[in-house]
Amino acid sequence: xxxxxxxxxxxxxxxxxxxxxxxxxxxxxxxxxxxxxxxxxxxxxxxxxxxxxxxxxxxxxxxxxxxxxxxxxxxxxxxxxxxxxxxxxxxxxxxxxxxxxxxxxxxxxxxxxxxxxxxxxxxxxxxxxxxxxxxxxxxxxxxxxxxxxxxxxxxxxxxxxxxxxxxxxxxxxxxxxxxxxxxxxxxxxxxxxxxxxxxxxxxxxxxxxxxxxxxxxxxxxxxxxxxxxxxxxxxxxxxxxxxxxxxxxxxxxxxxxxxxxxxxxx
Amino acid sequence: xxxxxxxxxxxxxxxxxxxxxxxxxxxxxxxxxxxxxxxxxxxxxxxxxxxxxxxxxxxxxxxxxxxxxxxxxxxxxxxxxxxxxxxxxxxxxxxxxxxxxxxxxxxxxxxxxxxxxxxxxxxxxxxxxxxxxxxxxxxxxxxxxxxxxxxxxxxxxxxxxxxxxxxxxxxxxxxxxxxxxxxxxxxxxxxxxxxxxxxxxxxxxxxxxxxxxxxxxxxxxxxxxxxxxxxxxxxxxxxxxxxxxxxxxxxxxxxxxxxxxxxxxxxxxxxxxxxxxxxxxxxxxxxxxxxxxxxxx
Numbered sequence: 001x002x003x004x005x006x007x008x009x010x011x012x013x014x015x016x017x018x019x020x021x022x023x024x025x026x027x028x029x030x031x032x033x034x035x036x037x038x039x040x041x042x043x044x045x046x047x048x049x050x051x052x053x054x055x056x057x058x059x060x061x062x063x064x065x066x067x068x069x070x071x072x073x074x075x076x077x078x079x080x081x082x083x084x085x086x087x088x089x090x091x092x093x094x095x096x097x098x099x100x101x102x103x104x105x106x107x108x109x110x111x112x113x114x115x116x117x118x119x120x121x122x123x124x125x126x127x128x129x130x131x132x133x134x135x136x137x138x139x140x141x142x143x144x145x146x147x148x149x150x151x152x153x154x155x156x157x158x159x160x161x162x163x164x165x166x167x168x169x170x171x172x173x174x175x176x177x178x179x180x181x182x183x184x185x186x187x188x189x190x191x192x193x194x195x196x197x198x199x200x201x202x203x204x205x206x207x208x209x210x211x212x213x214x215x216x217x218x219x220x221x222x223x224x225x226x227x228x229x230x231x232x233x234x235x236x237x238x239x240x241x242x243x244x245x246x247x248x249x250x251x252x253x254x255x256x257x258x259x260x261x262x263x264x265x266x
Numbered sequence: 267x268x269x270x271x272x273x274x275x276x277x278x279x280x281x282x283x284x285x286x287x288x289x290x291x292x293x294x295x296x297x298x299x300x301x302x303x304x305x306x307x308x309x310x311x312x313x314x315x316x317x318x319x320x321x322x323x324x325x326x327x328x329x330x331x332x333x334x335x336x337x338x339x340x341x342x343x344x345x346x347x348x349x350x351x352x353x354x355x356x357x358x359x360x361x362x363x364x365x366x367x368x369x370x371x372x373x374x375x376x377x378x379x380x381x382x383x384x385x386x387x388x389x390x391x392x393x394x395x396x397x398x399x400x401x402x403x404x405x406x407x408x409x410x411x412x413x414x415x416x417x418x419x420x421x422x423x424x425x426x427x428x429x430x431x432x433x434x435x436x437x438x439x440x441x442x443x444x445x446x447x448x449x450x451x452x453x454x455x456x457x458x459x460x461x462x463x464x465x466x467x468x469x470x471x472x473x474x475x476x477x478x479x480x481x482x483x484x485x486x487x488x489x490x491x492x493x494x495x496x497x498x499x500x501x502x503x504x505x506x507x508x509x510x511x512x513x514x515x516x517x518x519x520x521x522x523x524x525x526x527x528x529x530x531x532x533x534x535x536x537x538x539x540x541x542x543x544x545x546x547x548x549x550x551x552x553x554x555x556x557x558x559x560x561x562x563x
Contacts, residue, residue, distance in 0.1 A: 016339075016340040016341070016343040016344060016372060017372065018343065018372045019372075022369075022372060025369055026369045026370055029365065029366055029369035030366065030369070033355070033358055033362055033365075033366050036357070036358065036362070037355050037357040037358060040357040041357055102353075105352070105353035106349065106351055106352045106353060107352065107353060107354060107355070109321055109349070109352075110347065110349050110352045110354075112320075112321060113319040113320070113321055113342070113347040113349065113419075114342070114347060114367055114370050114413075115339050115342040115343040115345075115370045115371065115413070116370045117339065117370075118339075
C-alpha cells in the first residue's frame with residue numbers, strides 16, 4: 001500500500017466514522033419523512049387511514065349492526081376482516097407503487113449515491129406502513145368499542161393492535177417485491193390485482209366454498225385473520241405458531257427476493 | 267508535493283448492451299481542484315460520474331474513491347452529489363429535504379447554515395413539488411453540500427438556472443473550493459468551465475480526448491483560423507512555417523496557423539489580390555468543438 005492510500009485510510013476512519021446513535025438517527029429521519037410524505041398525500045392517507053374504519057362502521061354497525069349485535073363472534077369476524085384490510089393497504093401500496101415509481105424517477109439512485117445506509121430506505125417504508133397500521137388500529141378499536149358493541153378487553157385490544165401492526169410486514173414485503181420488479185405504471189395494476197385476489201380468496205369477508213377453503217392458507221391474509229380472530233377470543237382455525245411462522249417466512253422470502261433484485265438492477 | 271488523488275478511474279470500460287459508453291478511460295480528480303468534464307451528449311460523462319459514485323460497476327478497470335471502492339459507505343460519506351433528472355419527494359419542504367440528506371453524514375451543517383450558503387432560505391418551508399425548475403436545482407445543490415463534502419459531484423448543476431442564480435451558485439462553488447472542497451463538474455456550458463475549472467477533461471464516445479488546465483486547453487487552440495480568398499495553391503501554403511494545416515472549399519482557403527501573424531504577412535506578400543482575409547482565435551468552445559468533431563469522425 002502506498003503512502004497516499006495509507007493517508008486516506010487514516011483520514012477516512014477519522015472523518016467518516018459514524019457513531020451508532022447517528023446511524024440510528026439516519027434510519028429514524030428516513031422513516032419520519034417517509035411517514036410525513038405519505039400523511040401529506042391525501043390520495044394515500046385518506047383511503048388507507050379512513051376507509052377501513054368507515055367500511056367497518058357501515059357494514060358492522062349501520063347495515064348489519066342489529067343482526068350481529070347478539071352474536072359477539074359475528075361482530076368479531078367483521079372487525080377482524082376490516083382490521084386485516086386496513087393493514088394490507090399501506091404496505092402493499094406504499095411499497096409497491098411508491099418503490100416502483102421512485103426507482104423509475106431516479107430517487108432511489110440519488111439516495112444510493114448519497115451515503116444513506118442502504119437498508120434505511122426499505123426500513124423507512126416498513127416503519128411507515130407500521131405507523132399507518134397503528135393509526136388504523138386505534139381508530140378501528142375506538143369505533144368497535146363505542147359504536148360496534150364489540151366486547152374487547154384492554155388486553156385483547158393491545159394484542160390485536162400488536163398483531164395487526166406487525167401484520168403489515170408481510171404485505172410490505174409483497175409490495176416491495178412488486179415494486180422491485182414492476183415499472184411505475186404496471187405496479188398499480190399488479191398491486192391492485194393481488195390486493196383484490198387476496199382479499200376475496202382468503203375468506204376475509206365471507207365463508208368460502210370448500211375448494212377455496214383448502215387453498216386459503218396460501219394467502220397471508222388468511223393467517224393474519226386467524227391470528228386476529230384468536231386474539232379477540234373468537235373461534236379460529238389452525239395453530240397460532242404456524243400462522244406466525246408462515247407470515248414471518250413470507251416476509252423474509254419476499255424481502256430477500258426484492259433486496260437481491262434491487263441490488264442487481266437498482 | 268503532488269496533490270492527493272481523491273477519485274480515480276483507471277482503464278475503465280463500460281458497455282450498455284452493444285453501446286460502448288466508456289472505453290479504457292483514465293481520469294483523476296485531485297484535491298483542491300475544480301475538475302470539469304466536458305463532452306457532447308452521449309460522450310460518457312454521466313456514466314463516468316455514476317461509476318465514481320458506485321452506482322455502476324465497471325466491466326473492466328478499477329474505480330477508487332478516496333482510495334476505496336465507491337460501493338462502500340465510508341468513502342461516500344466524504345462526497346456530496348447533485349444529479350440530473352432527479353424527482354425528489356414533492357410533499358417534503360426544502361428544509362426537510364436538506365435535513366433528511368444531512369442525517370446520512372457524520373458531521374453535517376445545519377439546514378439553516380446550508381440554506382444561507384446557497385441562498386435558499388426563502389424556499390425553506392416551500393414544498394419541493396411547488397418549486398420552479400431553477401429553484402429545484404438550487405434545493406438539490408443545498409442538499410449536495412449539507413454533509414460538508416470533501417468532494418462534490420455536480421452533474422450539469424446550472425441547467426435551468428437564471429443568470430443571477432447561476433452567478434450565485436458559482437460564487438458558492440468558489441467559496442467551497444477556498445474552504446478546501448474539490449469539485450467534479452459536468453457541464454454543457456463552456457463558459458462555466460472557463461470561469462471555474464482548474465482542470466478540464468474532454469470526453470467523446472467514451473474516450474478521453476484531452477485533459478489539462480484551462481490554459482492547456484486554450485493552448486490547444488492558440489492556433490488561429492485564417493480564411494481568405496486567394497489564388498495561392500493549398501500545397502504551397504501548407505509547406506510554410508507556422509502553418510499546421512491548409513485546405514480549400516467554396517469559401518476559400520482555410521489555414522490553421524500556429525504563428526498567425528507571420529502567416530498573414532506572408533499571405534499578403536505572396537498574393538497582392540488577396541481578399542476577404544479573416545483571422546479568428548478560438549475559445550474553449552471552439553477547442554471543444556474541434557476536438558469532439560475530430561473524435562466523432
